[in-house]
Amino acid sequence: MSDVPAGVSGPVLETVEVFSVQRAGDLVTLTVIAPQLAAQARPGQFVAVRVGGQSSAQITRLPVFVASATPGDAHAGTATLVVDPRGPATRWLAGRTSGDRLNLLGPLGSGFPVPAGTAPAVLVGHGYGGGPLAWLAQELVGRGCPVEVVLGAPTATGLYGEQAAKRLVDRVTVLTDDGSAGRAGSAADALADAIVRLDAQVVYACGPPALLRRVGDLAGQHAIRAQVALEAPMACGTGVCLSCLVPVRGSGGPSPRLVRACVEGPVVEADHVVWDELGAVPAGRS
Template sequence: MSGGPVQITDAEIFATKRVGDYVEFTVVAPGIAAGFRPGHFVAVAVGGENTAMGLRRAFALCGATPSGAYAGTVQFVVAEHGPGTRWLVQRKAGERLDLVGPLGNPFPLPNNASPAVLVGGGYGTAPLIPLAQALLAAGSPVEFVLGAATVSRLYGELTAKRLVGQVTVTTDDGSAGERGMVTDVLPAVIERNNAEVVYACGPMPMLRAVGEVARRKAIRAQVAVEESMACGIGVCMTCVLPVRGSDGRSRFVRSCVEGPVFDAHDVRWNDVGSLPPDLVGAAGMGG
């Protein structure tokens, strides 16, 4: 990430758009747009100047335009979950936000053209849209699998179809696409596309299941986790995950700094939210 993250305290909201249950923001932030890579996110202050909500909210970037039309803007998608995001989705064009970004490590791209399947859960599809553009530009065949609980919680289906054509949709209630989960259809899509890598973003249980499908198919899986990220710069330690390192030993790593993208096979999914005793430094942390 060239130049590192920047803070823009008066980033103007250029436009907002309701997309199903979500709100898509386009914000003028040229310093952030200039360093954007697929997989990066922004940390947004919520509640206004006099709020008691001191923690930022993290949102994956679904696009950036460092040059050309709408130059200097970034896009991200917000789902209303609590007071902070409720305040945010009520903002209008012309108002100002406080952003820090681009943050995190982006998705790693293959060295050579490699068929890929991109799996998005709900608004987890957001960072996969620019990733698909980058993969296609490098000559990699791409298919999407998009899933959600119901049709109003899908995001990016039309954009994905315009990009790659082949999009498989699943919903838990059958209101769009096939009834079921993304992992019900993923094995067939991997085979059809002769995929060599899977990229995914969405709820943690989905990422774990996608990683298991990839493991059975003996292909790589890169996942962008949705752990709670408050500071976005590795200070608050709210987003730690147990992950195996290249030396075979497991450590807590910060999703916002070492992630949010990880090799699914390295994440210790069974131990998320706990303190495994065999982690490096676990004895000291437990004491």
Template sequence: MSVVQEQAEIFSVTRAGEYFQFTVIAPRIAEGFRPGHFVAVAVGGENSAMGLRRAFAIAGATPTGAFAGTVQFVVAEHGPGTRWLTQRRAGEVVDLVGPLGTPFPLPNGPAPAVLVGGGYGSAPLIPLAHALLAQGSPIEFVLGAATGSRLYGELTAKRTAGQVTVTTDDGSAGERGLVTDVLPAAIERINAEIVYACGPMPMLQAVGNIAQKHAIHAAVAVEEAMACGIGVCMTCVLPVRGDDGRTRLVRSCVEGPVFDAARVRWNDVGHLPADLVGADAMRGH
């Protein structure tokens, strides 16, 4: 994969519930895209004091065809940076770096899979679904959010996969409850061999626990805050067990954002576990 920087013209900006879906013309990023990759977008304009980029999962890319060279990503307005971005319009140019991160691992052959999205965390699962279907894998979606307006991709998911289960905390769409309430039934219904998920950290931990109870693998894309996107600033580190069983702080933007859920030390996120490699050297400081 080759990471590039592109001055990408905005092709369109559309509302999707509480979110904004951007389609931008970025042919070199589109060419290298794999499901799970993300882009880092400069915000605020040339004279802005907002120097840190904002990271967004790529919701789709079209390297060839009628809309060749376009990339899609979804923005939720959280603060000044994303507010500036949501005010951009078609024809304007944004500065993108990508494709970044490690993509979702695909099975070697057809394997039934459940795709779990929380809020706009479902965005990277749409292209993943197409990749799985292309290799003959049966899939189901489980999509959840706090309320109906915070769901993303429900209609697209239904057009892509026959079975889509929706949950909302307040019951305004689908079933009242959490994605983890309905996930076990989805796993059993499709006889899933793998679960993919993207969304809030507590959701990912719970999805990983359910997958472990069913003795199947869970690949999760974390939503850690990322500043540089290229592994320099170390603001997005997570405690993750390696192949040797030892825990290290790894960068979500480079070694992730996709991780084996069973290897993430969820309860130690934001802390330094006592058995962390190198922890001895940090004691007393």
């Protein structure tokens, strides 16, 4: 087992060095030297990245899923972050080069819970959501769980994690909206067949809300659980700003209660989320 840096416990504020930057299609992968983060991070957790320089930093941080972590000694642990540069903050992060420094807070949030035994699992990812799922597949396979992976994206250039998944599991299904890679369609279109074929007991998913909702519905139809990693505007990452509230089914009445995706999530049970009210303030709440 690798040595864990002394004094590491819980999220840390860490200034890290960018070791490498790789561009593949629409996505950018940054590998950073982050020994404290790598010692603790688990699939499904994220970091909050300070965006900008000393005189141009934006007030809020950018949440980014950790795609993998390799613990080392106090100077050698690394982590990878996958970015789809579509807005100013993600374009800034994707524009970093080797040797640049980043200010990260993490690991934050809950990771994917793993089964106590060797439960068969289907993993469903969309775009850069394939990152943490390839990492999760490695953990599940190591525990002896039968695993299938389903990956989707708008086009072939938006896929992530296909080769890593193929090195780990026997069956990887790829779908793209335009049919430029694999079959045409959404990743959820292949889920029902995968559940039946594997006799799956749990589904894990990472992607946009529409996909996660379908995953939850399909898992419910087969009477199995779905653990989904929500993409939410987690501006602070610590639960203070309340920008990432998610309505979930409460036990105290008909109205949903609100939880913070950055603290109680981002991984949640799909059937707990009130999807119709996601992104809006539930009726009767302010």
